[in-house]
Amino acid sequence: NAGVTQTPKFRVLKTGQSMTLLCAQDMNHEYMYWYRQDPGMGLRLIHYSVGEGTTAKGEVPDGYNVSRLKKQNFLLGLESAAPSQTSVYFCASSYETGGIQDTQYFGPGTRLTVL
Amino acid sequence: DAKTTQPTSMDCAEGRAANLPCNHSTISGNEYVYWYRQIHSQGPQYIIHGLKNNETNEMASLIITEDRKSSTLILPHATLRDTAVYYCIVRDLNTNAGKSTFGDGTTLTVKP
Numbered sequence: 729n730a731g732v733t734q735t736p737k738f739r740v741l742k743t744g745q746s747m748t749l750l751c752a753q754d755m756n757h758e759y760m761y762w763y764r765q766d767p768g769m770g771l772r773l774i775h776y777s778v779g780e781g782t783t784a785k786g787e788v789p790d791g792y793n794v795s796r797l798k799k800q801n802f803l804l805g806l807e808s809a810a811p812s813q814t815s816v817y818f819c820a821s822s823y824e825t826g827g828i829q830d831t832q833y834f835g836p837g838t839r840l841t842v843l
Numbered sequence: 844d845a846k847t848t849q850p851t852s853m854d855c856a857e858g859r860a861a862n863l864p865c866n867h868s869t870i871s872g873n874e875y876v877y878w879y880r881q882i883h884s885q886g887p888q889y890i891i892h893g894l895k896n897n898e899t900n901e902m903a904s905l906i907i908t909e910d911r912k913s914s915t916l917i918l919p920h921a922t923l924r925d926t927a928v929y930y931c932i933v934r935d936l937n938t939n940a941g942k943s944t945f946g947d948g949t950t951l952t953v954k955p
Contacts, residue, residue, distance in 0.1 A: 732886075763945075770930065771887070771945040787944070818886050830875070830934050834886030 730754050732835035734819050740841045741809045749804040749838050751819030759822045760802035761786070761832065762794060764815040771818060777802055809842045816840070847931045852950040855925075861918040863949050865931030868912040873935050876907060878916045880927040881948070887930065890916065921953045 735750040751760065758779050763771040773786030777796040791813060793805045802821075806813060816839050820832040848866040855861040867876065877892040891898055891905045893914075898905045904917040918925055930948040 768947075770947045773944070816884075820886075830877070831889045831892070832879075832887075833889070836886050837884070 732819055732821055732833050734817075734835040734838050736838060737836065738839045740843065741806075742843050743810060745809050746805070746807050747809065747840075748806075749817055749819075749840075751802045751804070751821075751835060752800055753802075753819075753821040753833070754800060755821060755823075755833065756799070757821035757823050757833075758799075759824065760796065761820040761822075762792070762802065762804045763818045763820065764788065764813075765818060765837075766815050774804065774817075809840075811842045814840060814842045846944075847933060847946055849929070849931055849946065849949045851947070852952070854952050854954055855918075855921045857923060857953050857955050858920055861916075861921040861925065861951055861953070863916040863918075863929050863931075863951060864913065865916070866913045867931070867933050870911050870933055871935070872911075874933040875935075876905065876911075876914050877932050877934055878903070878905065879930045879932070879945070880925075881930070882924075882927040887945070890929075921951075923953050923955065925951065926953045927951060 732753045761776045762774040765771050772788050774792050775786050775794040777783050780799040783794045795803045816837045818837050819835040822832045875892050875894050878890040879887040881887045891900055891903050893905045907914045928948040928950050930945045
C-alpha cells in the first residue's frame, strides 16, 4: 500500500512554462486535495475533488487547473508558471469529508521553483 | 469551519509531556477537532481527532474542554523526533471539502 504518491519530487520552471503535477492514491478514497505551502506558512487549499470527474475551487485557485479523470489520480496543472507559484505542493486524499472518515493522508510533496 | 488559534512556538524537554493548546471559540456542534503534524519538509501526518469526548491513541491524547471552545494535544513522553509543526483544525460533519484550512500551527521543539 503506497498511500499517496506525487510526481515529480522537484521541478524548476522558467516563467511562462507549463507543467502538470501528478497525484496518485491507492486507498480508494473519494476525496482528493491539492495544497500549496509557502516558506514558514501553513497549507492553503488550491483545488479539490469530491469524486471521479468532479473538481472544485479552494482558497487559492487562480493560475491552476485540475482534472480527476480516474478516481485514483488528481492532476494539478500550471498553464503559464509565474515566480509567485514557487512553493511546495502537497496532495492529500480522504475517504469522505466531514466526521470520522475525514482524515486526510498526504503525499511527500513536490518542490517547485519558478525562475 | 471555525477558525483556530495556536501559539506560534513551544519548547519541551525530551521525556516530558508536551501540551499543545488550541483555541476554537467559534466551534459549532457539528465540528470535529483534528490534529496533524508536519515534520520538516514532509507531508502533514494525522495524529488524532475528537468531537467532545477526550480521545487517546498510540500517538497522543486529545483533551477537549466541556464547552468545546478549546482543546489540548498531549504527547505524553516527547522525543526529539516529535519536533514538528502541529496543526489544529476543525471540520464540520457535513463540511464543504473546500473549507479545509490548516493555518500556521505551533512549532514544537523538543530539546535534549
